[in-house]
Amino acid sequence: MAITIKDVADAAGVSTATVSRALRGLPNVDALTRERILSVAAELDYVISPSASSLASGRTGSVAVVTPYIARWYFSTVLSGVESVLQSAGIDLLLMSVSTPEGAIRLPPAPRLRRRVDGVLVIALPPGDPQLGDILALGLPTSLIGLALDGVASVSIDDVAAGRAAAQHLLTLGHRRIGVIRGGLSGASQTAGQARYHGFELAMQEANVEIDLALQAHGHFTIEGGEQAMAALLSLPRPPTAVFAMSDEMAFGALRALRRHGLQPGADVSIIGVDGHDMSEFLDLSTVAQPVADLGRSAAEALLVQMRSPATGPSHRGIHLPTRLIVRGSTRAVGASTGRLEP
Amino acid sequence: MAITIKDVADAAGVSTATVSRALRGLPNVDALTRERILSVAAELDYVISPSASSLASGRTGSVAVVTPYIARWYFSTVLSGVESVLQSAGIDLLLMSVSTPEGAIRLPPAPRLRRRVDGVLVIALPPGDPQLGDILALGLPTSLIGLALDGVASVSIDDVAAGRAAAQHLLTLGHRRIGVIRGGLSGASQTAGQARYHGFELAMQEANVEIDLALQAHGHFTIEGGEQAMAALLSLPRPPTAVFAMSDEMAFGALRALRRHGLQPGADVSIIGVDGHDMSEFLDLSTVAQPVADLGRSAAEALLVQMRSPATGPSHRGIHLPTRLIVRGSTRAVGASTGRLEP
DNA sequence: TTGTATGCGTTATCAT
DNA sequence: ATGATAACGCATACAA
Numbered sequence: 001m002a003i004t005i006k007d008v009a010d011a012a013g014v015s016t017a018t019v020s021r022a023l024r025g026l027p028n029v030d031a032l033t034r035e036r037i038l039s040v041a042a043e044l045d046y047v048i049s050p051s052a053s054s055l056a057s058g059r060t061g062s063v064a065v066v067t068p069y070i071a072r073w074y075f076s077t078v079l080s081g082v083e084s085v086l087q088s089a090g091i092d093l094l095l096m097s098v099s100t101p102e103g104a105i106r107l108p109p110a111p112r113l114r115r116r117v118d119g120v121l122v123i124a125l126p127p128g129d130p131q132l133g134d135i136l137a138l139g140l141p142t143s144l145i146g147l148a149l150d151g152v153a154s155v156s157i158d159d160v161a162a163g164r165a166a167a168q169h170l171l172t173l174g175h176r177r178i179g180v181i182r183g184g185l186s187g188a189s190q191t192a193g194q195a196r197y198h199g200f201e202l203a204m205q206e207a208n209v210e211i212d213l214a215l216q217a218h219g220h221f222t223i224e225g226g227e228q229a230m231a232a233l234l235s236l237p238r239p240p241t242a243v244f245a246m247s248d249e250m251a252f253g254a255l256r257a258l259r260r261h262g263l264q265p266g267a268d269v270s271i272i273g274v275d276g277h278d279m280s281e282f283l284d285l286s287t288v289a290q291p292v293a294d295l296g297r298s299a300a301e302a303l304l305v306q307m308r309s310p311a312t313g314p315s316h317r318g319i320h321l322p323t324r325l326i327v328r329g330s331t332r333a334v335g336a337s338t339g340r341l342e343p
Numbered sequence: 344m345a346i347t348i349k350d351v352a353d354a355a356g357v358s359t360a361t362v363s364r365a366l367r368g369l370p371n372v373d374a375l376t377r378e379r380i381l382s383v384a385a386e387l388d389y390v391i392s393p394s395a396s397s398l399a400s401g402r403t404g405s406v407a408v409v410t411p412y413i414a415r416w417y418f419s420t421v422l423s424g425v426e427s428v429l430q431s432a433g434i435d436l437l438l439m440s441v442s443t444p445e446g447a448i449r450l451p452p453a454p455r456l457r458r459r460v461d462g463v464l465v466i467a468l469p470p471g472d473p474q475l476g477d478i479l480a481l482g483l484p485t486s487l488i489g490l491a492l493d494g495v496a497s498v499s500i501d502d503v504a505a506g507r508a509a510a511q512h513l514l515t516l517g518h519r520r521i522g523v524i525r526g527g528l529s530g531a532s533q534t535a536g537q538a539r540y541h542g543f544e545l546a547m548q549e550a551n552v553e554i555d556l557a558l559q560a561h562g563h564f565t566i567e568g569g570e571q572a573m574a575a576l577l578s579l580p581r582p583p584t585a586v587f588a589m590s591d592e593m594a595f596g597a598l599r600a601l602r603r604h605g606l607q608p609g610a611d612v613s614i615i616g617v618d619g620h621d622m623s624e625f626l627d628l629s630t631v632a633q634p635v636a637d638l639g640r641s642a643a644e645a646l647l648v649q650m651r652s653p654a655t656g657p658s659h660r661g662i663h664l665p666t667r668l669i670v671r672g673s674t675r676a677v678g679a680s681t682g683r684l685e686p
Numbered sequence: 687t688t689g690t691a692t693g694c695g696t697t698a699t700c701a702t
Numbered sequence: 703a704t705g706a707t708a709a710c711g712c713a714t715a716c717a718a
Binding site for chain 1: 703704710711
């Protein structure tokens, strides 16, 4: 069958033990013998058997990425960041989708992880999800992305700061009647949505502007939801001059609602979102962008550290990556309004 | 350490061999002993060691998905389809991104696949890519998505038919001066682009409409490219009344170019794309949609068949999944034009 | 139907 | 620095 370590050992005139050491770059191998072994292995086109290696060493050389979605922008972008780091580290990436409250029923991920991987990366599962609890109970090195939990390494943005930055931007532009398109009451994004809203509250307080709850609507974190929410706000006797959507996708919907009402984003009503979604540039949407791929990269790196260090103390800090306000055409100073809404 | 098959065997009062058979559902095991073993295994919370199993059996229980991109719509959507099928089959999914002509340098995928996986799924690599050749040379069960190759199982759409359907739609609406936004000259999408264009040619021939090469521009399969291409077409003395973009993303760019020129998609110029991109509904873009997630699902299923059947003859047929014309607001009958361009 | 025994290809421990 | 060898945990051919 295939070439084994023994073939290499015989061809190089050494024992399998030495081959194993040489190939893994362990220190106590003579430079010349190592070279010889390396060239022999290359010549024979030898590749190690991961199963045998895992069985003997106890390490699998792979980590799992557990995510509720694969095809959505945020998740696939995180995944690409994760992949690049793991690839460089020579570690295999096991992709594992999990069911969500709304989603299709799937096998629980935790049992599939045991004995399979050396570490786990979890993307944006709701903090209270029992599946997440089961994963953490495995005791594997774990790193969270897009959610934070005490005692577990995590990488995310400061959602409060993000919401605050968005609100401050609108306030700086002179807006006072600021509407809000909030998320739904359940789901993974809920936590982030609440934090972002809290940031909005802080900014409004700091600016001494009263929050008008009549100017708030729910968009359930979808484009359609955002559109309906915006339509509701526009039907108000005195609509807001600016709207803060808790996510870019909801902001997309808001943009469309504006167009359908014959209004110009920016000129008639300012819209800002949060996320830095791929399409936000195309739609000329102002947003507070989060470095999504970096989230994945950082989390992967943090995981690698955990996997290498034998049970280091709780260096398990949650990391916040900085967001970036991106000003585009959808937000303008209140004076720049055409006045169609405020005659 | 962890529970092994021997622990289960002892607790159940049988041999490890029987446990192995019982757990894998092999036929020659007494119903009662199997039941006993199953319950004992559950009680002990036993999970099999994949490494040991692989080493002994030669099967890894996992397949690799090789893709040039992870975060792009087409690829992540295919991936989600693949994942759902593999998940159901209890097979692990190893995600492996490869470098593309333009992309960052990465390890070649083929060596990483040897001894690691039982099969390979390849997404939309250029047919001539040497990395693809290396993968095929591995001799593993392989299934291609979004590209077809002789002697290898593959799932994709009929790009010629897709291009033809798009052109036919415009022709049916009465358009005769039909512009085309073609792709670039290199890259993975090139092949599909050429086939789609060929479909366009066929439809035009069938309708006895001459193709005006002056109405063609290149968009390099990006939004920006599409926008520039559309701008070029609009600057013509006699612009087209309708434009067929070889991909939705380029059509997005075309839509933006229209808006920037103060023109209405559909009313002033009709635009149609190909893909059925997530955002095409939002942008009210007519398109020939391909069932992208189904592509992934079908390919995964085809791969599973290959993996199960021991070297069956070349049932390796290329499968074409049907596309679907989706008519939206961006295409209208030529008579419906405001006449701004054709006074 | 069930048990026995060997092999799968490495790693790691202990010598040398 | 190198070698011999015992695990690692399971699958399977062969016996019973």
